[in-house]
Amino acid sequence: MSLYFDGASRLVFTPLGTIAKGQDGVIYDGCLLRFSAKGTCRVYTLQTLEEISAFTLDKVDALMPHSNSVSLQGDILYTNLYNTYAKETDRKEGVCCAYRLSREGDTFHTEL
Numbered sequence: 530m531s532l533y534f535d536g537a538s539r540l541v542f543t544p545l546g547t548i549a550k551g552q553d554g555v556i557y558d559g560c561l562l563r564f565s566a567k568g569t570c571r572v573y574t575l576q577t578l579e580e581i582s583a584f585t586l587d588k589v590d591a592l593m594p595h596s597n598s599v600s601l602q603g604d605i606l607y608t609n610l611y612n613t614y615a616k617e618t619d620r621k622e623g624v625c626c627a628y629r630l631s632r633e634g635d636t637f638h639t640e641l
Contacts, residue, residue, distance in 0.1 A: 592641075
């Protein structure tokens, strides 16, 4: 988004693009990774916000990554689990998933 004040001291903004609704996102290797609440991710170029790829986090069939809190340190991607474990014996409170993130061209991979 571009922001500036016009001559009448009004704040004016111009959207730079549109991305998918989702939970959280990170910047990785010149791209914006936007995560959904169901373990999927859409990938956009930072320059144009054009969607170039999409992928699903590894092992979403075994765990429920919610991704409303995502961070990246080097090539390790951290994301929180969903709160649907509230009725389980192990509620998985405070648990997050750590994935090794890699890229080959416009194809992205994660390994839990």
